[in-house]
Amino acid sequence: MTPPTAPDTVAGGAPGQEPSPLLELLEGFMGELRAAGLPVSLTENLDAMEAVRHIPLEDRDAFKYALAATLVKNNAHWRAFETVFEVYFSLRGKEFALRSDDTAEGPDPDDDDTAGALSDGAGGAGGAGEGLTPEELQAMLFQALSHGDDPLIRALARQAVKRFAGMEPGRPVGGTYYLYRTLRNLDLDDTLEKLMDQARDDSPQPLTPLEERLERDEYESRIDRLKKEVEAEIRRRLVADRGPEAMARTLRKPLPEDVDFMHASREELTSLRKAIYPLTRKLAVRLARKRRHGRKGPLDFRNTVRHSLSYGGVPAEPKFRYPRPSKPEIFVVADISGSVASFARFTLHLVYAIAGQFSKVRSFVFIDGIDEVTRFFEGVDDIGEAVHRVNTEADVVWVDGHSDYGHAFEVFWNKWGREISPKTTVIILGDARNNYHASQAWVLKEIEKKARHVYWLNPEPASYWDTGDSIVGEYGVHCDGVFECRNLRQLERFVEHLA
Amino acid sequence: MDYRFESPAAVRSSLKEVDYLSDEGIAGVVFLADRLGKPVLVEGPAGTGKTQLAKSVAEVLGARLIRLQCYEGLDESKALYEWNYKKQLLRIQAERNNESTWEDIEDDIFGEDFLLTRPLLEAIRATDPVVLLIDEVDRVEVETEALLLEILSDYQVSIPELGTVEATQIPMVFLTSNNTRELSEALKRRCLFLHIDYPDMEREKEIVLTKIPDITEQLADQVARIVRSIRQLELKKSPSVSETLDWARTLLLLGVDSVSEAEATETINILLKYQSDIAKASKELAGDTSGARKPGVPRT
Numbered sequence: 001m002t003p004p005t006a007p008d009t010v011a012g013g014a015p016g017q018e019p020s021p022l023l024e025l026l027e028g029f030m031g032e033l034r035a036a037g038l039p040v041s042l043t044e045n046l047d048a049m050e051a052v053r054h055i056p057l058e059d060r061d062a063f064k065y066a067l068a069a070t071l072v073k074n075n076a077h078w079r080a081f082e083t084v085f086e087v088y089f090s091l092r093g094k095e096f097a098l099r100s101d102d103t104a105e106g107p108d109p110d111d112d113d114t115a116g117a118l119s120d121g122a123g124g125a126g127g128a129g130e131g132l133t134p135e136e137l138q139a140m141l142f143q144a145l146s147h148g149d150d151p152l153i154r155a156l157a158r159q160a161v162k163r164f165a166g167m168e169p170g171r172p173v174g175g176t177y178y179l180y181r182t183l184r185n186l187d188l189d190d191t192l193e194k195l196m197d198q199a200r201d202d203s204p205q206p207l208t209p210l211e212e213r214l215e216r217d218e219y220e221s222r223i224d225r226l227k228k229e230v231e232a233e234i235r236r237r238l239v240a241d242r243g244p245e246a247m248a249r250t251l252r253k254p255l256p257e258d259v260d261f262m263h264a265s266r267e268e269l270t271s272l273r274k275a276i277y278p279l280t281r282k283l284a285v286r287l288a289r290k291r292r293h294g295r296k297g298p299l300d301f302r303n304t305v306r307h308s309l310s311y312g313g314v315p316a317e318p319k320f321r322y323p324r325p326s327k328p329e330i331f332v333v334a335d336i337s338g339s340v341a342s343f344a345r346f347t348l349h350l351v352y353a354i355a356g357q358f359s360k361v362r363s364f365v366f367i368d369g370i371d372e373v374t375r376f377f378e379g380v381d382d383i384g385e386a387v388h389r390v391n392t393e394a395d396v397v398w399v400d401g402h403s404d405y406g407h408a409f410e411v412f413w414n415k416w417g418r419e420i421s422p423k424t425t426v427i428i429l430g431d432a433r434n435n436y437h438a439s440q441a442w443v444l445k446e447i448e449k450k451a452r453h454v455y456w457l458n459p460e461p462a463s464y465w466d467t468g469d470s471i472v473g474e475y476g477v478h479c480d481g482v483f484e485c486r487n488l489r490q491l492e493r494f495v496e497h498l499a
Numbered sequence: 500m501d502y503r504f505e506s507p508a509a510v511r512s513s514l515k516e517v518d519y520l521s522d523e524g525i526a527g528v529v530f531l532a533d534r535l536g537k538p539v540l541v542e543g544p545a546g547t548g549k550t551q552l553a554k555s556v557a558e559v560l561g562a563r564l565i566r567l568q569c570y571e572g573l574d575e576s577k578a579l580y581e582w583n584y585k586k587q588l589l590r591i592q593a594e595r596n597n598e599s600t601w602e603d604i605e606d607d608i609f610g611e612d613f614l615l616t617r618p619l620l621e622a623i624r625a626t627d628p629v630v631l632l633i634d635e636v637d638r639v640e641v642e643t644e645a646l647l648l649e650i651l652s653d654y655q656v657s658i659p660e661l662g663t664v665e666a667t668q669i670p671m672v673f674l675t676s677n678n679t680r681e682l683s684e685a686l687k688r689r690c691l692f693l694h695i696d697y698p699d700m701e702r703e704k705e706i707v708l709t710k711i712p713d714i715t716e717q718l719a720d721q722v723a724r725i726v727r728s729i730r731q732l733e734l735k736k737s738p739s740v741s742e743t744l745d746w747a748r749t750l751l752l753l754g755v756d757s758v759s760e761a762e763a764t765e766t767i768n769i770l771l772k773y774q775s776d777i778a779k780a781s782k783e784l785a786g787d788t789s790g791a792r793k794p795g796v797p798r799t
Contacts, residue, residue, distance in 0.1 A: 043688050047535065054534040055507075055527070062507045065527035073687040075542060075678075075694040210760045210784055214724045217731070221700075281679055311588050492681070 026052070029088045032248045033071060036080045037255045040071050063089070076256045076275065087248045090236050132159070134185075141186065145222050146195055153222070157229035160186055165234060169241050175251075178234045188223050195219045257488040261343045261459050273349050275488055279495060280353040297321035328452070329360040329423050333412065335430030336396065337367040337403040343459040347429045348387050350491075352377050364416070365390060366408035369398030372416070405432060405475070406440035413443045417450075424451045428479075431460045432472035439471050444478035454478065457485040457494065503533045503560055503671070519548070519555035520698075520706050528693040529556060538651050538672035540636075540690035545677060546739020547695045553632040553673035560671070562628035567618040569638045578646055579656060580620045583613045609660040619647075620656050623666045630671045636686075637676040644683055647674075651689045698740065700727045706740060707747050714751055721758050722747045729770065729780050738770045746770045760785050 026049065033040050047070040055066045064085055072081045132140070137159060144152040161167070164185035165178040199215045200207055207215065239247045254260075256275055259268045303319035311317075332351050336344035348365075355361040355377045362374045371394040376386045398407060420426065426447055448454050458465065458472055462484045466473045476482040483494045504510045511526040521529075529552075532539045541549045557564040567578055575581075587608040594604050616624065622631040633647065650656060654666035674690060676682060698706060704723035707714060722743065730737045738746075746769045755762050764781040771777045 039684075041684075041688060047537070047691075050535060051531050054531060059507070061523040062527045062530075065524045066531055068524075069528045069531055069539075069691040069693060073540075073690075073692045078694065208760060210725075210758075210763065213728060213784070214721075217724065217728050310585055312592060314588065316584065316588070 022052075022057075023049070025088065028245065029067075029084065030071070032084050032088070032245070033081065036084060036248075036252050037258060038072065038077050038080060044071055044073075060089070080253070080255055083251050083253075084248055086232065086235060087239055087251065088244050090232070090239060134163070137163070138186075138191075141226075142191060142194065145191065145219065145226065146198065148218075148222050150225070153226050154229050157226055158233050161230055161233040161237070167234070167237055167241075175231070175234050175238055178238075179231055182230050182234070183227065186226075188226070192216075192219055192223060254487075257492070259488070260486050261346045262486065264346070269346065272346060272488065276350055276353045279488070279492060280350070328358070328425055329421070330354065330358055330362070331416075331420065331424055331426045331451075332361065332363045333370075333426065333428045334363070334365050335367070335403055335405070336365045336390070337401070343429075343431075345387065348390060350429075352386060362416075364412060365394055365396055366403075366405075366412070367396045367398075367401055368404035368407055369396050370408040370411050370415075371395045402435045403430070403433060404437045405430065405434045405471075406438040409443040410440050413446060417443075417446065420447060420450045422450070422452055426451045426454045428454070428456045428475075429459075429485075430456075431458055431470065432456075432465075432475055433468070433470050436469050439474045441471075441474045441478060444475050448478045448480070453480045455480060455494070456482040457491075458482060459486055460484070461486065504530050506530065513559045514555055515709075517555050517558045518709050519551060520702055520709060521552075522698070522702060525552065525693065525695065528691055532671060532691055535691070536669040538674060538690045539693055540674045540676060540682070540687065541693045541695060542676050542678055543695035544697065544737065544739065546741045547697060548740060549673075549675040549695055550632065550634055552695070553630055553675075556671060556673070557630035557632075560628055560630065562630045562671070563625065564630050564632060565618050565622045565625070566632045566634060569633065569635045571638055571640065573639045573643055575646060577617055578619050578643075579617050580658060581615045581617065582609070582660075583615050587613050614658075614661070619650055620664065622670050622672075623650065623654060623656055623664055625670065626667055628668070628670075630673070633672065633674040635677060636674045637679050637682060641680075641683060644686055648685055648689065651686070697730060697737065700724060703727070703740065703743060707744060710744050711747055711751065714747060715756060718750060718756055718758070719747065722750065725758065725763060725784070726770070728784075732780060732783060734771065734776045734779065735773045736771070736776065742770050 030040055030045055030048070048067055051066040051070050052063065055062045057063060067085065068078070068081055072078060137156065140152070141156050141160075143149075144156055160182050161178070164182045166181060167178055196212075196216060196219065199219075200212075203211070235247070256268075256271055259272060261272070264272060297320050300319045300321045304315050304317070307317050307319060308315040332354065334344065334347045334351060336347070351361075351363045355363065355374075361377075362372065363377060364370055364372050373390050373394050376389045376393070398404070398411075444454065456472065456476060456479045460470070460472075464470065472482060481497065483490065483497070485491050485494060504513070507523065507526045507530040510530045511521050511523075514521045514526065514529075528539055531537070541552060543549055554564060556562075590608050590613075591604060618631070622629050636644070636647070651672065654669055656664045658664060674686075697703075700723045703726060704719050707719040707722055708716065711719075726738055726743050726746075746766065749766050749769050750758060750762070753762070753766070763784050767777055767780055767784075771780055
């Protein structure tokens with residue numbers, strides 16, 4: 001690892017000047033972590049300062065883990081931390097400047113290990129004067145990937161960025177644009193296929209499917225490494241151009257727990273899905289715990305007497321009978337109409353996850369008609385398939401496919417109302433935008449009378465409630481609670497509330 | 500104060516001597532825990548060596564491992580200390596015919612002789628080197644968590660009848676958690692945080708080679724590769740490191756020196772514990788790639 005000692009990287013800080021450049025840099029770093037939403041307390045701040053005193057600063061990994069161990073107390077925040085860390089403590093210096101005249105002097109220190117591998121000084125002036133043609137670069141890249149030669153991959157990533165990204169100082173475009181341009185030119189999908197072809201040719205016998213799969217995994221992981229290097233290189237150059245503060249700001253993304261369900265990107269939804277499982281496990285544990293420790297039962301006389309024997313007949317340790325735990329039953333009723341489409345997809349995952357944790361969960365989905373979909377989630381291992389079946393097989397459209405809560409509730413009550421018992425907890429998921437249909441709020445009133453609890457989770461911001469055709473207020477009076485539930489943090493708070 | 504470790508690299512190499520292969524993160528945090536005198540909160544999926552880390556550190560240091568296994572309903576009397584009241588009652592009974600005053604007896608029965616130390620107090624009072632392991636701390640209730648706070652920040656325990664017991668040394672403390680519940684801010688603030696994930700392929704291969712000396716390099720490599728491939732599938736439960744080791748041992752016992760699809764699918768029940776996972780992975784390994792891979796998950 002090249003030693004990017006943090007103090008040296010602070011441009012312009014005169015040596016020996018107080019306060020020390022490292023402290024200043026750390027302060028900016030922690031400020032950025034807070035701005036990114038990480039809850040960094042004062043104690044943790046001080047711990048981090050103390051920790052870096054014990055770590056050899058030239059050991060970049062140790063430095064990174066020292067900061068992580070003291071500042072990040074939740075693994076979901078690791079990515080946010082890593083981004084800020086890379087921006088603040090990445091290799092910095094003149095050689096990353098975007099204008100070519102700055103880079104003309106001296107070879108890059110980072111390329112020392114590979115200088116021999118590249119036909120001419122890799123750190124030479126960007127743009128003109130490169131010894132490699134694009135074809136040669138492709139060929140070398142192929143070789144590097146084929147052998148898994150990490151230093152060479154790193155050097156080639158830098159070359160590729162220099163050549164293909166077309167970075168210009170001060171140009172107000174994000175790193176993803178440069179990343180896209182570089183990767184498009186490298187055509188990695190094609191490279192992967194060529195690598196696979198070569199592997200097939202090299203093998204004496206035809207590859208078995210298993211071997212093929214393992215080869216592909218290996219090459220894919222090497223290509224991933226290359227992509228990461230390209231990304232890092234672009235980031236380094238952008239930091240050199242714009243400074244860490246500005247860079248960190250542009251890279252700032254909401255933490256997983258703050259991502260809005262309604263507007264989550266595909267990638268965000270994937271990570272949200274993974275976060276749901278622990279959450280439902282928590283829910284299950286909490287409900288179970290509550291049942292077990294909820295209240296003490298009557299005195300168990302026999303047991304108390306039996307135990308008093310060891311204290312010479314003094315009933316020093318009273319024993320109680322615990323009530324038999326009742327098994328809760330959950331009814332989930334979810335709106336899956338277009339207006340809440342991405343929430344709905346998330347909802348179905350939530351329903352699936354809940355169903356996996358509780359013995360008795362029945363799920364219903366509706367748009368303007370309503371259907372029970374419990375069977376789709378039973379014994380299904382692939383949630384994608386279950387969601388697909390819900391979307392294609394469930395009978396949820398009654399007239400025109402615009403949500404009609406009133407009608408849906410009415411049908412729900414007529415068909416399944418009598419199965420609601422005092423053990424049942426009903427959870428309704430939806431935005432209560434009723435397209436000006438009749439609300440039929442009396443159904444909820446009846447449900448509330450029969451069920452143990454009725455909760456409503458609304459994916460809209462509370463300030464939008466009861467505006468336009470939203471009538472959540474009308475339903476809300478018959479619920480034990482209406483919760484804004486736009487992100488994991490709020491969902492988690494709801495889970496806490498339940499317990 | 501004497502430090503236990505020279506540098507993160509020294510932690511790594513001495514852990515390696517007791518067959519625990521760490522990475523930079525693990526070694527760095529253990530090193531810091533020693534230097535800063537702080538407990539380490541270790542999180543991560545099951546079977547990645549969280550508990551083993553504490554055991555191995557104890558082994559490296561030649562220290563006694565004191566383990567507190569947490570569970571629901573764990574309370575002060577099980578974690579900290581308890582008065583041996585059977586013995587106290589007997590004592591009172593025995594004194595009944597004597598002339599001694601109540602004060603004498605009271606002084607007597609709340610003395611050391613009647614104190615039952617539990618793991619936490621035991622660790623605090625130890626004069627020999629100890630490593631304290633508080634296992635699965637997320638299983639205790641939030642209220643019980645508060646019990647730990649005094650110990651973890653000040654290394655002392657207050658016993659009303661005896662006063663405050665302070666530690667003669669700062670022991671190394673490891674807390675493990677499977678994250679079934681969010682731990683309190685107060686607890687997290689007092690700890691260094693370490694997330695132990697599944698090892699990358701190279702490290703897993705090394706772990707296999709270290710733990711199973713008889714295995715061939717080639718087989719270990721294949722095992723690690725197949726496990727990496729399986730972990731990329733969307734499964735109910737990904738194989739843990741211990742399951743990887745079990746699988747490698749099985750293959751070795753069966754005399755396999757190169758894993759084919761047939762052997763992989765026949766023995767895969769050692770690696771995976773759910774029928775649906777087994778079915779999915781077998782299908783995948785046999786080359787049927789219709790099943791979806793995890794979309795967009797970065798490899799680590």
